[in-house]
Amino acid sequence: MQLKAINVKPGDKDKLVTGLFSKKEAAEVIANGCRHIHSSTLGARDACALISREMLERSIQIPFPWELVKDSTLESLRTSRERHALIHSIASGKKITGRRDLKEKMTSVLEELVTNAIYHSYVERDDTPRYPRQKPAVLADSERVDVRYHIVDEGIYLSVSDRGGGLSFSSVSRAFARCYGKRSEAQIEDKEGGAGLGLYMVFETVTHLKFVTVPGVRTEICCWIADKRSFDPDHFSLNFFEWREK
Amino acid sequence: MNNGERLLPNEKFKFESHVRGDKTVIDLKGIIDEDSHFDSIRKLGGPFIFNFRQLTSINSCGIRSWVNFLKELGRAQVFYEECPPLVVRQMNMVPSFLGTAQVLSVFLPYVCDNCEAEKMLLANTENLNDPSSVKESIPCDSCNKGEMEFDGQPKQYFSFKR
Numbered sequence: 372m373q374l375k376a377i378n379v380k381p382g383d384k385d386k387l388v389t390g391l392f393s394k395k396e397a398a399e400v401i402a403n404g405c406r407h408i409h410s411s412t413l414g415a416r417d418a419c420a421l422i423s424r425e426m427l428e429r430s431i432q433i434p435f436p437w438e439l440v441k442d443s444t445l446e447s448l449r450t451s452r453e454r455h456a457l458i459h460s461i462a463s464g465k466k467i468t469g470r471r472d473l474k475e476k477m478t479s480v481l482e483e484l485v486t487n488a489i490y491h492s493y494v495e496r497d498d499t500p501r502y503p504r505q506k507p508a509v510l511a512d513s514e515r516v517d518v519r520y521h522i523v524d525e526g527i528y529l530s531v532s533d534r535g536g537g538l539s540f541s542s543v544s545r546a547f548a549r550c551y552g553k554r555s556e557a558q559i560e561d562k563e564g565g566a567g568l569g570l571y572m573v574f575e576t577v578t579h580l581k582f583v584t585v586p587g588v589r590t591e592i593c594c595w596i597a598d599k600r601s602f603d604p605d606h607f608s609l610n611f612f613e614w615r616e617k
Numbered sequence: 618m619n620n621g622e623r624l625l626p627n628e629k630f631k632f633e634s635h636v637r638g639d640k641t642v643i644d645l646k647g648i649i650d651e652d653s654h655f656d657s658i659r660k661l662g663g664p665f666i667f668n669f670r671q672l673t674s675i676n677s678c679g680i681r682s683w684v685n686f687l688k689e690l691g692r693a694q695v696f697y698e699e700c701p702p703l704v705v706r707q708m709n710m711v712p713s714f715l716g717t718a719q720v721l722s723v724f725l726p727y728v729c730d731n732c733e734a735e736k737m738l739l740a741n742t743e744n745l746n747d748p749s750s751v752k753e754s755i756p757c758d759s760c761n762k763g764e765m766e767f768d769g770q771p772k773q774y775f776s777f778k779r
């Protein structure tokens with residue numbers, strides 16, 4: 372994949388890229404190894420971009436404005452079959468009634484993130500998935516998937532976390548290179564397991580996407596889905612933070 | 618036991634079939650995911666018209682199952698009709714979800730700027746060769762005060778037609 376007019380070299384993983392991009396252009400940057408990109412008419416002065424810069428320079432965790440939600444609801448699940456009931460329950464909530472577009476986006480994003488968390492985050496020592504995608508999964512006692520959500524007029528905050536920590540940046544960048552680089556059946560992985568489309572579909576749908584992973588310990592993926600009234604196609608971000616336990 | 622555990626795989630996805638002229642019409646219902654199998658549809662024989670009106674969800678593994686199913690249909694003619702926005706979104710994101718199928722009609726989503734009522738208008742795609750011909754707004758027949766605006770960007774919504 373070729374870079375277009377964006378000065379990022381493979382390996383510039385902690386470089387913060389700001390500007391005005393399409394999702395496809397942003398995905399090209401990510402496919403080349405850059406982990407932090409913000410698209411906004413404000414460029415480097417965008418509030419979320421400033422927070423990313425602060426986090427990278429000081430190696431500290433600061434929530435983005437869209438993460439500052441009060442009274443979010445926490446649900447935990449331990450089986451693959453529970454996810455349908457959970458998603459149905461959130462989609463049937465009073466605050467999302469009559470908001471078809473938001474409900475469909477939330478359902479799609481949650482389905483992909485929760486399914487990934489159940490089937491791909493818990494791996495054996497040889498990195499093979501502990502729970503094969505073809506079968507219903509029941510997680511071990513020490514394992515679970517936590518879903519946190521909050522619905523307001525401006526949009527939906529979602530967070531899905533696991534205790535496996537199996538998600539690597541390379542799997543995100545490979546998925547983006549494949550899905551944005553090819554507009555054919557080659558977008559889809561034909562191996563056992565997932566179709567390799569989930570993270571692409573999530574990135575296409577959400578406004579802000581943040582990965583926080585502690586390898587081998589836990590992964591949290593949180594995102595903001597803007598309601599159509601506050602949706603701005605030029606304004607979005609993706610950040611992939613990898614922390615080590617001290 | 619919660620609702621999810623009572624939900625057997627074959628209860629999530631259903632279809633009904635009938636004949637229209639020389640074509641087999643398949644009404645798809647529910648969720649298409651990794652548990653969905655389409656062998657019994659393939660055996661009915663084409664040409665096929667797939668009606669997506671009652672499809673409620675499709676995930677990434679469901680897209681893969683569907684794309685593989687389309688491949689298995691070989692040269693059978695395939696038509697899509699009454700595609701709701703969630704299906705249009707998949708056609709735009711993953712072009713092989715559409716493959717060589719011809720889209721007969723799609724639902725256009727509108728939402729009222731006053732009372733937030735939503736409405737779906739069915740449009741034949743042959744009448745929509747130019748996305749700019751999509752009505753940007755229509756009068757709201759729910760509150761009779763506001764205008765219902767097209768819920769999306771027409772150019773983006775019809776990018777599957779490129």
